[in-house]
Amino acid sequence: MxxxxxxxxxxxxxxxxxxxxxxxxxxxxxxxxxxxxxxxxxxxxxxxxxxxxxxxxxxxxxxxxxxxxxxxxxxxxxxxxxxxxxxxxxxxxxxxxxxxxxxxxxxxxxxxxxxxxxxxxxxxxxxxxxxxxxxxxxxxxxxxxxxxxxxxxxxxxxxxxxxxxxxxxxHAVAAASGERPAVGLTMFGVTTPAVTEIRRLLGDDWECFVFHATGTGGQCFEKLIESGLIRAALDITTTEVADLLFGGVLACTEDRFGAVIRSRIPWVGAVGAVDMVNFGGRETVPARHAARNLYVHNAQVTLMRTTPEENAATGAWIVDRVNRMQGPARLMLPLKGVSALDAPGKPFHDPVADQALFDAIRAGFAPAPNRRLIEVDAHINDQAFAEACAAAFRDIATGV
The missing domain is CATH 3.40.50.12020 (Uncharacterised protein family UPF0261, NN domain)
Incomplete structure (x- = not known):
C-alpha cells in the first residue's frame, strides 16, 4: 500500500x-x-x-x-x-x-x-x-x-x-483499461458541428474526450496529455490563443501546445474560432473596443471579431508552436471560414481577416517529415472538413 x-x-x-x-x-x-x-x-x-x-x-x-x-x-x-x-x-x-x-x-x-x-x-x-x-x-x-x-x-x-x-x-482506483485509446478534442459552441462529426467518424476506434476551449478547458486538455491519459489530440479549436494575445477572458497560457511538444503525441490541429476574442457581458468590453465588430452571444458573453492584423499575429503565434512539434503533426486550414459566425451572411464573415490568418501560417510553417500543412476548401463546420481531419488523424495515429 x-x-x-x-x-x-x-x-x-x-x-x-x-x-x-x-x-x-x-x-x-x-x-x-x-x-x-x-x-x-x-x-x-x-x-x-x-x-x-x-x-x-x-x-x-x-x-x-x-x-x-x-x-x-x-x-x-x-x-x-x-x-x-x-x-x-x-x-x-x-x-x-x-x-x-x-x-x-x-x-x-x-x-x-x-x-x-x-x-x-x-x-x-x-x-x-x-x-x-x-x-x-x-x-x-x-x-x-x-x-x-x-x-x-x-x-x-x-x-x-x-x-x-x-x-x-x-482504495486506489485502478487506471482505466478501455479497449479504445483516448483522444482529446477541443471545442467551442461555434465549432460544435465539426467536433461532433469528427467524434462520429472516429468513435468506434477511439474514446473521445471533449474539452471546452475556455482557457481552463485547454489547460485541462493539456494536463491530461502530460499525465499520459490522452494519447492523441484533435485540437480543432485554438481560440484561446486570440484571447491570450488580445486581452480576452478565456485565454490560454504561454505554454499552450507545450504538452504536445513535450510528449510528441500525434496531433491534428486547426484554427477553430480564432476569429473572435471573448469578453463577459457587453458592459465589460473595454471602451477602446467600443467601435469594433461586437456580437452579444448571451448576457454573459460578448464576442469581438478579430482584425486582419490580429489574425496574422494569431497565426504566427500558433505556427511557431507547431514548428516545435517533433511528433506527428498536421495543421488544418478551413479556407471558407473558421467558426459558425465566420460564414457568408454571418456577423463575423471577413475573408480579408481570414486570408491574413492563412497567409501568416503559410509564411511561417516549416514543413518536415513529421509535420504537414493541409488546406481544405471548406468551412470548418462542413462535412468535408471533418472528414479531412479524421483522415489526417488516422494517417498519423495508426498504431497508437
Whole structure:
C-alpha cells in the first residue's frame, strides 16, 4: 500500500501535521511526513526541509536562509514540486495550512498526474480556488478555523481530511483499461458541428474526450496529455490563443501546445474560432473596443471579431508552436471560414481577416517529415472538413 504524504510547515504547524499523521496511521495506511518549513524547524519528520530544498535547481541554499519570506515560499514551492515528482510511491498527498502553505503545496500538487489523490485543507478554500487548483483534480477543504492549534473544530476537520486521504490511498482506483485509446478534442459552441462529426467518424476506434476551449478547458486538455491519459489530440479549436494575445477572458497560457511538444503525441490541429476574442457581458468590453465588430452571444458573453492584423499575429503565434512539434503533426486550414459566425451572411464573415490568418501560417510553417500543412476548401463546420481531419488523424495515429 502506498503511503499518504502529509506536507506542511512544521515550524508553525507541527502539532496539526502530527495529528493528521497519527489519524492516517491509525487506519493502517503508511505515512510520510514532509516538512517544508523555510525557517528553523527541529520537528521529528520523515523528510526534513533540507531534503526537500536540495531538489531546487540551485540547491538548498536557494531555499533555506532567505530573509524575504515571499522569495523563500516561492523557492520552496519549486523544490517541493521537483521532490514530489521524484517519488514513485505516493498513495495520496494531504496538505494543511493558510495562504503560504496552500500556495506551496498546491503548486507541487498541480505538477502531479491527474488521478493521484490530492487534498488541501486550507483557510483559502472558501473563496476563488482557481489559482490553487488550476487544471488538476485537487480537492480543497475549508479549514473553517485557522490551522493554528488543535481544538474542537480543527481536530474534526483535520481528522476528516486525514481519513479521506487514507481512504483514497487504501482504495486506489485502478487506471482505466478501455479497449479504445483516448483522444482529446477541443471545442467551442461555434465549432460544435465539426467536433461532433469528427467524434462520429472516429468513435468506434477511439474514446473521445471533449474539452471546452475556455482557457481552463485547454489547460485541462493539456494536463491530461502530460499525465499520459490522452494519447492523441484533435485540437480543432485554438481560440484561446486570440484571447491570450488580445486581452480576452478565456485565454490560454504561454505554454499552450507545450504538452504536445513535450510528449510528441500525434496531433491534428486547426484554427477553430480564432476569429473572435471573448469578453463577459457587453458592459465589460473595454471602451477602446467600443467601435469594433461586437456580437452579444448571451448576457454573459460578448464576442469581438478579430482584425486582419490580429489574425496574422494569431497565426504566427500558433505556427511557431507547431514548428516545435517533433511528433506527428498536421495543421488544418478551413479556407471558407473558421467558426459558425465566420460564414457568408454571418456577423463575423471577413475573408480579408481570414486570408491574413492563412497567409501568416503559410509564411511561417516549416514543413518536415513529421509535420504537414493541409488546406481544405471548406468551412470548418462542413462535412468535408471533418472528414479531412479524421483522415489526417488516422494517417498519423495508426498504431497508437
Amino acid at each position: 502506498k503511503p499518504v504524504y502529509i506536507v506542511g510547515t512544521c515550524d508553525t504547524k507541527a502539532a496539526e501535521l502530527r495529528y493528521a499523521a497519527d489519524c492516517v496511521a491509525a487506519t493502517g495506511v503508511p505515512v510520510v511526513l514532509v516538512d517544508i518549513s523555510t525557517t528553523q524547524s527541529d520537528a521529528a519528520v520523515d523528510v526534513a526541509p533540507a531534503m526537500v530544498a536540495a531538489h531546487h535547481p540551485r540547491g538548498a541554499g536557494a531555499v533555506l536562509g532567505l530573509t524575504d519570506r515571499g522569495e523563500a515560499v516561492t523557492a520552496m514551492a519549486e523544490a517541493l514540486r521537483r521532490f514530489l515528482l521524484t517519488r514513485t510511491d505516493i498513495g495520496a498527498v494531504l496538505g494543511l495550512g493558510g495562504g503560504g502553505n496552500t500556495a506551496m503545496v498546491t503548486a507541487a500538487m498541480r505538477a502531479l498526474p491527474v488521478g493521484v489523490p490530492k487534498l488541501m485543507v486550507s483557510t483559502m478554500a472558501s473563496g476563488n480556488v482557481a489559482p490553487y487548483v488550476g487544471p488538476t483534480d485537487i480537492m480543497m477543504m475549508h479549514a473553517v478555523a485557522d490551522v493554528a492549534g488543535l481544538n474542537a473544530i480543527t481536530r474534526v476537520v483535520i481528522g476528516n481530511a486525514a481519513h479521506a486521504a487514507a481512504g483514497m490511498a487504501r
